Amino acid sequence: MTASSCRASAHGCDGKYRKLEEILQEYKGVPGALIPVLHQAQLLFGYLPHDVQVRIAEELDLPLSEVYGVSSFYSFFSLKPRGKYTVSVCMGTACYVKGAPALLEKIRETLQIEDGETTEDGLFTLDTTRCVGACGLAPVLTIGDDVYGRLTPEKVPEILERYRQ
Amino acid sequence: MKLFRAHVLICGGAGCISSGCHAVKEEFIRELQAKGLHDEIQLIETGCVGSCDLGPIVIIYPEGVFYQHVTPEDVREIVSEHLLKGRYVKRKMYRHPSSGEPVVTSREMDFFRHQTRIALRNLGLIDPERIEEYIARDGYFALGKVLNEMTPEEVIREIKDSGLRGRGGAGFPTGLKWELTREAGGARGEKYVVCNADEGDPGAFMDRSILEGDPHSIIEAMAIAAYAIGAGQGYIYVRAEYPLAVARMKQAITKAREYGLLGKNIMGTGFSFDLEIRVGAGAFVCGEETALIASIEGKRGEPRMKPPFPATAGLWGKPTLINNVETYANIPVVILKGAQWFSRIGTEKSKGTKVFAIAGNINNTGLVEVPMGTTLRKIIFDLGGGIPNGKRFKAAQTGGPSGGCLTEKDLDTPVDYESLKAAGSMMGSGGLIVMDEDTCMVDVARFFLEFTQDESCGKCVPCRIGTKHMLEILTRITEGKGEEGDLETLEELAEVITSSSLCGLGQSASNPVLSTLRNFRDEYEAHIREKRCPAGVCTALKRYEIISDLCKGCGLCARVCPVQAISGVLKEPYLIDQETCSKCGLCLSKCPFKAIVMK
Numbered sequence: 001m002t003a004s005s006c007r008a009s010a011h012g013c014d015g016k017y018r019k020l021e022e023i024l025q026e027y028k029g030v031p032g033a034l035i036p037v038l039h040q041a042q043l044l045f046g047y048l049p050h051d052v053q054v055r056i057a058e059e060l061d062l063p064l065s066e067v068y069g070v071s072s073f074y075s076f077f078s079l080k081p082r083g084k085y086t087v088s089v090c091m092g093t094a095c096y097v098k099g100a101p102a103l104l105e106k107i108r109e110t111l112q113i114e115d116g117e118t119t120e121d122g123l124f125t126l127d128t129t130r131c132v133g134a135c136g137l138a139p140v141l142t143i144g145d146d147v148y149g150r151l152t153p154e155k156v157p158e159i160l161e162r163y164r165q
Numbered sequence: 166m167k168l169f170r171a172h173v174l175i176c177g178g179a180g181c182i183s184s185g186c187h188a189v190k191e192e193f194i195r196e197l198q199a200k201g202l203h204d205e206i207q208l209i210e211t212g213c214v215g216s217c218d219l220g221p222i223v224i225i226y227p228e229g230v231f232y233q234h235v236t237p238e239d240v241r242e243i244v245s246e247h248l249l250k251g252r253y254v255k256r257k258m259y260r261h262p263s264s265g266e267p268v269v270t271s272r273e274m275d276f277f278r279h280q281t282r283i284a285l286r287n288l289g290l291i292d293p294e295r296i297e298e299y300i301a302r303d304g305y306f307a308l309g310k311v312l313n314e315m316t317p318e319e320v321i322r323e324i325k326d327s328g329l330r331g332r333g334g335a336g337f338p339t340g341l342k343w344e345l346t347r348e349a350g351g352a353r354g355e356k357y358v359v360c361n362a363d364e365g366d367p368g369a370f371m372d373r374s375i376l377e378g379d380p381h382s383i384i385e386a387m388a389i390a391a392y393a394i395g396a397g398q399g400y401i402y403v404r405a406e407y408p409l410a411v412a413r414m415k416q417a418i419t420k421a422r423e424y425g426l427l428g429k430n431i432m433g434t435g436f437s438f439d440l441e442i443r444v445g446a447g448a449f450v451c452g453e454e455t456a457l458i459a460s461i462e463g464k465r466g467e468p469r470m471k472p473p474f475p476a477t478a479g480l481w482g483k484p485t486l487i488n489n490v491e492t493y494a495n496i497p498v499v500i501l502k503g504a505q506w507f508s509r510i511g512t513e514k515s516k517g518t519k520v521f522a523i524a525g526n527i528n529n530t531g532l533v534e535v536p537m538g539t540t541l542r543k544i545i546f547d548l549g550g551g552i553p554n555g556k557r558f559k560a561a562q563t564g565g566p567s568g569g570c571l572t573e574k575d576l577d578t579p580v581d582y583e584s585l586k587a588a589g590s591m592m593g594s595g596g597l598i599v600m601d602e603d604t605c606m607v608d609v610a611r612f613f614l615e616f617t618q619d620e621s622c623g624k625c626v627p628c629r630i631g632t633k634h635m636l637e638i639l640t641r642i643t644e645g646k647g648e649e650g651d652l653e654t655l656e657e658l659a660e661v662i663t664s665s666s667l668c669g670l671g672q673s674a675s676n677p678v679l680s681t682l683r684n685f686r687d688e689y690e691a692h693i694r695e696k697r698c699p700a701g702v703c704t705a706l707k708r709y710e711i712i713s714d715l716c717k718g719c720g721l722c723a724r725v726c727p728v729q730a731i732s733g734v735l736k737e738p739y740l741i742d743q744e745t746c747s748k749c750g751l752c753l754s755k756c757p758f759k760a761i762v763m764k
């Protein structure tokens with residue numbers, strides 16, 4: 001199974017699966033290892049492919065249903081491939097009061113996608129979050145690890161453009 | 166140790182990072198090198214100073230001169246004027262809001278002057294990545310004192326006498342919780358200490374700032390707690406949205422181990438304790454203690470029935486002490502300065518200070534720590550500098566999605582656990598969102614309900630289905646489709662959800678609706694009966710009209726309207742067809758004669 005999905009996907013896949021095995025060995029026997037392992041796996045693959053979940057279940061000695069149950073419970077885990085950059089609009093209270101909805105609308109319009117969707121070129125996935133802790137600069141937007149504060153809808157296209165290069 | 170003649174502190178809090186403080190730091194490094202000053206002047210990146218909207222912030226000691234909105238282009242001037250010639254750079258200093266005069270140090274600014282900093286004592290003063298700086302400010306002294314001079318019972322007595330209560334929401338007496346956990350399952354059994362750093366309240370960021378700006382204070386406090394209750398292992402549960410906090414905490418744990426302050430045989434006393442970080446995965450309900458425990462165990466973060474409380478059956482069924490970040494941050498100070506000192510601050514039933522994260526429609530956003538019992542008016546208008554753009558104060562939300570709104574009439578109430586509850590809100594974690602007159606309270610209630618509905622774990626039917634039903638009604642009202650009887654239905658649903666939900670999320674989910682209904686019922690009624698949003702927020706209820714007296718008939722509006730809703734003859738007043746109008750507001754912004762109004 002591992003090999004077939006590898007053939008289908010991009011280069012460097014083997015390395016990822018090898019790394020996954022290392023992670024699994026590291027966490028084997030650690031109490032409560034599932035969530036840390038899912039975090040690492042998602043970091044590695046960008047999301048949690050089905051065969052990865054299967055390996056995790058086998059190695060941590062858990063029913064697959066539990067691995068799936070946990071992966072789907074937490075919004076941070078994604079079961080679908082994601083774009084290269086995740087564009088996240090903070091919809092926390094501070095940001096909401098300071099105009100986050102208009103910001104979100106502008107991004108939807110600029111990228112032509114709805115929340116949770118990925119652009120056709122695979123570059124951006126649009127998401128909302130609940131407070132990234134930069135409320136003093138609301139409204140806030142994060143793209144990958146970058147945080148942008150004090151935004152207005154007009155600034156959106158230019159910021160997104162920087163990631164297209 | 167090297168001696169420096171001056172220290173340049175750059176705020177590295179989340180706010181300042183997004184305002185570009187790292188570029189400023191780079192420039193300082195270059196400039197100090199270029200001027201050959203790097204041996205006399207030390208550059209330090211600190212945790213959050215607190216006044217996020219003034220960032221990037223640079224503070225230069227020994228004088229403590231406060232520079233705001235510093236850009237890389239300002240650095241050369243600051244170095245050559247201030248650091249070389251001793252002349253302050255007036256144009257980058259904070260200006261007093263009424264006199265317009267430059268203010269030299271933060272001690273003279275209203276935002277800082279009224280604060281009493283206990284939990285935030287080191288924020289903005291030390292480099293969080295250097296354990297030596299924490300130690301230089303009495304860090305790990307409390308742990309030393311506890312391990313060498315106090316019995317666990319004495320530690321618990323001290324915390325109990327201090328009157329410290331949990332800062333994570335419910336305000337449960339901390340010392341009592343420690344005592345219950347110590348007594349549970351015998352003194353020798355396996356126990357755990359947990360730090361709740363899930364900080365779910367959207368709009369609160371004090372826990373994040375403490376973890377990032379003073380991580381050792383949490384390690385020290387957790388070690389003290391472990392000694393007091395008899396635990397050997399601790400967990401810090403940090404939300405996934407805070408990667409920097411996770412990194413800083415990891416680094417601090419490694420350093421503490423190197424220094425023999427964590428691990429086996431701490432300070433040679435025979436006491437052993439170690440810490441592990443667990444990262445959340447984006448579920449608000451995991452801030453609830455039993456859900457958090459389930460999450461550390463690697464399960465779905467669903468709350469369970471209490472009792473048994475974590476104190477008796479927590480992590481892996483063992484007695485577990487769980488406290489919030491800010492609660493822990495107070496502990497070393499209580500131990501060093503004593504319960505008596507601590508209990509002199511605050512009100513009769515709420516001792517010490519509380520950190521508030523002020524955000525929303527307010528001039529000075531950021532973190533403030535004030536004695537319990539400070540009035541809302543003082544927090545919002547003195548420290549917070551009031552409402553921007555000459556707008557009127559309308560409401561302040563405390564307690565996040567579980568809390569309620571406070572209005573004009575509550576401004577002079579001394580803020581503590583009891584008074585907020587009496588006012589129909591709650592302390593929560595200390596998020597304080599200020600809203601001005603342009604805020605629609607029905608929309609705010611809908612926003613909070615959307616939040617709780619989305620975050621409900623789904624275990625209890627009333628919470629899962631009831632909040633959904635409430636949200637549907639609220640959405641209808643904001644869309645102008647509200648009906649008579651809706652408000653009564655909302656109140657009935659609220660009662661059922663509150664009384665039959667398992668955890669605090671469901672039990673308090675209706676609070677924002679009930680409190681806005683109590684304080685702003687007329688606004689709800691205007692939406693339902695007159696199909697009007699008094700604050701002009703709800704898009705579906707907006708109406709754009711052309712004032713015929715002001716309209717010169719230029720036709721610009723008709724040309725910009727994307728849906729051709731405007732018609733007319735040149736040089737004569739134009740008209741908007743309400744049926745076609747999509748309420749985009751483009752015409753309003755384009756009219757050169759201000760002849761278009763939104764109602």
Ligand SMILES: Cc1cc2nc3c(=O)[nH]c(=O)nc-3n(C[C@H](O)[C@H](O)[C@H](O)COP(=O)(O)O)c2cc1C
Nearest residue numbers: 331332333361364365452453454488489492669670
């Ligand atoms: C839905 C829900 C969310 C909560 N979120 C948090 C949180 O993010 N941080 C926190 O410290 N406490 C949170 N709590 C409170 C915890 O259950 C618990 O009371 C607290 O961590 C105890 O620490 P303290 O006594 O030091 O306040 C939450 C409670 C509920 C019901």
Ligand code: SF4
Nearest residue numbers: 624625628666668671
């Ligand atoms: S009240 Fe809501 S969030 Fe809490 S356990 Fe029940 S369904 Fe889950």
Ligand code: FES
Nearest residue numbers: 090092095134135
């Ligand atoms: S509410 Fe958006 S960063 Fe906190």
